[in-house]
Amino acid sequence: MERLMTLYNIASPSGKEKPMLRYLKAELKRMGIACRQDRLGNLYAVKGQAKTYPCVVAHVDEVHHHRTGTYGAYVVADAMVIGYDYRHKRMTGIGADDKNGIWICLKCLEDFKVMKCAFFVQEENGCIGSREADMAFFSDCRFVLQCDRRGDSDFVTRIHGTELCTRDFIGCAAAPKYGYKPAEGATTDVYMLKRRGLPVSCANISCGYYEPHTDREYTILEDLHKCYRFVRHIVIAHKTVSIHSPEAEQYPFSGYYELFGIGGYSEEEYQRMLGRFKSGCSRKLLKKDFI
Template sequence: MQLLKSLYKINSKSGKEAAIKAFVQGYLSTMNLDIRCDTFGNLFITKGVADSYPTIVAHLDEVHDVENRKIVVEEDMIYACDNGGNRVGLGADDKNGVWMALKLLEMKPILKVALFVHEEKLNGEAGCRGSRSCNLAEFDNAMCLLQCDKRGAQEVVSVGKGDIRLCEEGFIPQDILDRYGYQYTVGGRTDVVALRERGLDKNCCNISCGYYNAHKEDEYTLFSELENALNFVSQVVDYFLNQ
């Protein structure tokens, strides 16, 4: 849990992602990875040599602008307070997804990760700016894109905002869904939706990863649900690696 708590402590308000990018790059520095930053500030990380890669997607930014967060763990629940003990936003949207991406890079021999900046709306501007600005050729060698940026638990978004179809029927085998209690649902807008809108012809989805009350001061994570999400995505990655 220490890695997760370290991520939560970083202020990564949209437009202020430098600190979390530096943390991610430092954390991964001892691994044999190809890490690149594009001109917009998005990070693309590749592990292993393969013709194609299961690809994990998350975003580095958050809506909150909080310094010196105190991370509180009460049994399964994780939340944040300021120095006065008042609840403040945790940043679990989407540091839970970033945590999953880092853990999967440790676990898997072959993997690609895309960590986008500026996913959240800022000063009235539309969100998903990082994913709307990247070169789609970054995903030419992606088998699929698994984004970890959905509140709640045990849901896989197959249709995004605007009725954008993200993946084919049966994209994830039913037995894997059943094993971890996941089911398909309709969801909102996030990076994989923006990429599909731009014409990316890859199966994508957005996966629940155990956070609640996103964008609010009483935001929290249920760690058991985040762990279940990690185990679920790990199995999905293994499924595609074995194809």
């Protein structure tokens, strides 16, 4: 819990992720885990030595802008976490998208003897970090998981018409047993990696945050722990490489700021946006509609 609250209290808006990256490098050093950083700021961590590795990724940026000393994250009734802005005397987002994913990555690095994790910058700006990530890092991965999905039950195996993984991978994951179901999702880093030729199965998983990109954002702690139990199961169950060839891109997709600005979006707008993408609407028209 202490680490999670620390993550929530580190401001990391897109393009200004240095405080979060410093924290992660310090944590990895404390755990004795080797890491390196590329020119964009992406971090790559490797624990143990093996022919193949399970891999979990997260993005380090958030859409919220907090000022040190005027913001705090709080646990409510041992069940949920909210943010509060002292200056404006109101709730504010906690950046659980994707600090919950960062927390799961660090838990995996602690709990497993062999693991790879990547931490990407500027996902909210159009997956800038993963768009330029070192793909060689994933050449010996069995699969790649990301925990960057709202709610508590989506096992995203398809994004914008692109399949992310094999049927065998889905079957072995046993999602219903852990309270998850296959779903179609929106753009995030694993989708960008797949577009760039990631040759193994990947998926995005609901990790217990709700109303992302708004001042009402919150985390249900049990749902976050549920996500980790599911990730832990997948890591244990998949001991071999899940080879999966990426499909051709079907729906190009902009980042959060490109489409919506910092004001956020409603769920109705989000669903309407996906529908128009699938009907062939151009990116230019979408930006005009939503900004």
